[in-house]
Amino acid sequence: VHNYRANSRATGLATGRAMAIGHVIPVLNRNDVVNPIFAEFVAGASQTYSAHGYELILTIAEEQSEGDAYRNLAAKGAVDGFIVHSPRREDFRMDLLNDIGLPFVVHGRTDDPAHPYSWIDMNNKQAFEQACKLLLDLGHRRIALINGAETLNFAWRRRLGYEAALSQAKVALDNELMFSGELTEELGHTAASQMLSMLNPPTAFIASSYIVALGIKRAIAQAKLEMGRDVSVIIHDDELSYFHNHGEVPQFTATRSSVRSAGELGAQMLIDLVGQAVLAPQSRLLEARLTIGASTGPAPDRQTPESIPADHVQSDKTVMDRARP
Amino acid sequence: VHNYRANSRATGLATGRAMAIGHVIPVLNRNDVVNPIFAEFVAGASQTYSAHGYELILTIAEEQSEGDAYRNLAAKGAVDGFIVHSPRREDFRMDLLNDIGLPFVVHGRTDDPAHPYSWIDMNNKQAFEQACKLLLDLGHRRIALINGAETLNFAWRRRLGYEAALSQAKVALDNELMFSGELTEELGHTAASQMLSMLNPPTAFIASSYIVALGIKRAIAQAKLEMGRDVSVIIHDDELSYFHNHGEVPQFTATRSSVRSAGELGAQMLIDLVGQAVLAPQSRLLEARLTIGASTGPAPDRQTPESIPADHVQSDKTVMDRARP
DNA sequence: GTGAAAGCGCTAACAA
DNA sequence: TTGTTAGCGCTTTCAC
Numbered sequence: 142v143h144n145y146r147a148n149s150r151a152t153g154l155a156t157g158r159a160m161a162i163g164h165v166i167p168v169l170n171r172n173d174v175v176n177p178i179f180a181e182f183v184a185g186a187s188q189t190y191s192a193h194g195y196e197l198i199l200t201i202a203e204e205q206s207e208g209d210a211y212r213n214l215a216a217k218g219a220v221d222g223f224i225v226h227s228p229r230r231e232d233f234r235m236d237l238l239n240d241i242g243l244p245f246v247v248h249g250r251t252d253d254p255a256h257p258y259s260w261i262d263m264n265n266k267q268a269f270e271q272a273c274k275l276l277l278d279l280g281h282r283r284i285a286l287i288n289g290a291e292t293l294n295f296a297w298r299r300r301l302g303y304e305a306a307l308s309q310a311k312v313a314l315d316n317e318l319m320f321s322g323e324l325t326e327e328l329g330h331t332a333a334s335q336m337l338s339m340l341n342p343p344t345a346f347i348a349s350s351y352i353v354a355l356g357i358k359r360a361i362a363q364a365k366l367e368m369g370r371d372v373s374v375i376i377h378d379d380e381l382s383y384f385h386n387h388g389e390v391p392q393f394t395a396t397r398s399s400v401r402s403a404g405e406l407g408a409q410m411l412i413d414l415v416g417q418a419v420l421a422p423q424s425r426l427l428e429a430r431l432t433i434g435a436s437t438g439p440a441p442d443r444q445t446p447e448s449i450p451a452d453h454v455q456s457d458k459t460v461m462d463r464a465r466p
Numbered sequence: 467v468h469n470y471r472a473n474s475r476a477t478g479l480a481t482g483r484a485m486a487i488g489h490v491i492p493v494l495n496r497n498d499v500v501n502p503i504f505a506e507f508v509a510g511a512s513q514t515y516s517a518h519g520y521e522l523i524l525t526i527a528e529e530q531s532e533g534d535a536y537r538n539l540a541a542k543g544a545v546d547g548f549i550v551h552s553p554r555r556e557d558f559r560m561d562l563l564n565d566i567g568l569p570f571v572v573h574g575r576t577d578d579p580a581h582p583y584s585w586i587d588m589n590n591k592q593a594f595e596q597a598c599k600l601l602l603d604l605g606h607r608r609i610a611l612i613n614g615a616e617t618l619n620f621a622w623r624r625r626l627g628y629e630a631a632l633s634q635a636k637v638a639l640d641n642e643l644m645f646s647g648e649l650t651e652e653l654g655h656t657a658a659s660q661m662l663s664m665l666n667p668p669t670a671f672i673a674s675s676y677i678v679a680l681g682i683k684r685a686i687a688q689a690k691l692e693m694g695r696d697v698s699v700i701i702h703d704d705e706l707s708y709f710h711n712h713g714e715v716p717q718f719t720a721t722r723s724s725v726r727s728a729g730e731l732g733a734q735m736l737i738d739l740v741g742q743a744v745l746a747p748q749s750r751l752l753e754a755r756l757t758i759g760a761s762t763g764p765a766p767d768r769q770t771p772e773s774i775p776a777d778h779v780q781s782d783k784t785v786m787d788r789a790r791p
Numbered sequence: 792g793t794g795a796a797a798g799c800g801c802t803a804a805c806a807a
Numbered sequence: 808t809t810g811t812t813a814g815c816g817c818t819t820t821c822a823c
């Protein structure tokens with residue numbers, strides 16, 4: 142028979158290796174869809190696992206049972222390691238997993254881990270600093286931030302980048318221009334509607350996800366403003382784009398593919414860790430590769446702001462760069 | 467020790483049960499995010515599995531390796547059964563899985579299976595027929611359909627419902643009012659923009675997903691039309707809503723929670739099948755429960771259309787039902 | 792090299 | 808009921 146595969150339970154018993162990796166995805170809000178970023182990351186990881194004979198064991202856990210999910214999988218010997226999703230700024234799972242003793246890789250980071258650990262992340266702070274700086278260079282002074290829940294490290298770091306750029310430009314922070322919450326279209330719409338009706342409304346938005354940006358766009362349209370002439374938007378995540386003078390110009394390119402890459406690479410990191418009997422000193426990888434770039438593309442009457450690395454230029458539309466607040 | 471769990475590999479070897487279910491999710495388009503419906507279904511299934519001591523093994527497979535994914539998992543004895551996602555109208559996996567011999571449950575249906583099989587589905591045809599009929603009752607005659615890829619059974623059935631309603635109302639089909647493709651915001655935006663610039667544009671849209679509806683809304687705003695006054699939209703899937711006279715009135719309620727329920731129930735069906743040594747005659751369940759309902763809610767000057775079952779009424783906003791084309 | 796045997800941690804069948 | 812034992816299908820070791 143040529144379609145024979147060794148029985149995975151027997152192999153597992155004999156070798157002590159489960160040949161499986163656990164992904165425990167927290168569902169923070171019962172009404173919320175599972176974050177599409179997870180799906181993309183998991184898709185990348187799945188590909189790597191397949192190539193190495195590993196399985197991906199997925200558990201969707203509600204907050205109160207999250208710890209149990211890790212403990213069960215480990216105690217049953219069902220997995221050889223874990224990918225940790227959606228790290229909070231301070232995350233109980235760091236201690237838990239050190240306790241459990243299986244190797245793990247974090248997709249993202251925590252603020253201040255007691256012990257070193259492996260992670261893969263994008264440079265959220267730098268990306269938002271660049272995004273904000275770009276808008277500042279274009280003359281914007283009222284720049285709104287619509288961010289994810291800032292108990293999560295990624296959102297917190299994004300805010301740090303936003304604040305850093307404003308502070309460098311000596312623009313004061315305005316609490317009324319900063320929203321955070323569940324990354325939904327509704328958040329974008331509600332927050333933007335509210336801000337646009339202010340006496341001194343923002344002239345630009347930075348959104349922490351694609352879907353939030355859609356909400357912002359809807360609010361702008363409903364406020365009978367025009368994208369590009371009256372308001373600029375930079376969105377982040379799925380489709381980093383910069384809206385400009387009646388045109389939409391892709392500005393930041395990230396994530397569909399880079400999140401998938403992160404999944405592939407995170408899985409590879411973990412497989413390497415599992416391979417070493419000794420749990421090696423933890424590694425940190427690929428920040429550079431996943432950093433988000435920005436550009437204005439080929440501009441007829443204006444140069445690409447110097448703050449933006451040239452090698453990140455990825456614009457396929459012409460910029461009409463008369464968009465000023 | 468009270469935190470003891472029997473080793474799953476040993477148990478599996480001894481019992482011949484893997485205590486795991488395989489979910490193979492096809493990634494049809496490399497650029498596409500994994501369908502959020504999958505995530506919701508999987509979340510529901512995961513919950514059921516946890517309650518019964520099963521694991522969920524997830525594989526994201528590209529088209530050419532999809533068959534291998536099933537075969538591998540089965541040959542390795544890694545799973546006791548499968549959930550089949552995203553069935554096409556004619557789907558090679560039906561034969562494949564009959565061949566493999568493990569029980570499976572399909573989330574959705576195929577057109578014409580050679581053998582009976584277990585599935586769980588919503589009533590796509592009826593839902594779209596009702597949606598379309600509602601618009602017809604309101605006086606619309608130019609009703610556009612923006613649908614998923616019609617090689618997939620769910621999209622095909624939705625189209626059948628749409629066509630049935632039009633045909634019943636003796637409204638001729640117009641090919642220029644029917645689009646289908648990947649369910650993205652861009653599809654909604656492109657298709658709607660194009661249709662709204664027709665000489666005889668549609669006065670209402672039916673969209674096959676939440677994200678598509680967002681694209682339609684953006685196109686409408688950009689065309690300087692007003693939702694409810696100039697154009698009506700019914701969207702389907704994540705957040706079935708009906709847009710009306712300057713207000714947004716939830717009309718169809720479905721899916722966030724019902725897709726999750728479908729996941730729970732589908733998993734339960736499969737666990738039951740696995741439990742029976744004899745592969746029982748396949749069952750079909752819960753069409754009714756997952757059927758999408760529609761209503762106009764409490765209307766000040768108009769009754770709920772009779773075509774809409776009263777027990778599906780789920781409106782939490784007041785309808786101002788003067789919206790006519 | 793090639794082949795036989797022990798054992799991984801359980802379950803199930805059997806004996807007492 | 809409770810205790811003992813023979814496998815489940817592999818890998819690994821050890822003897823040849």
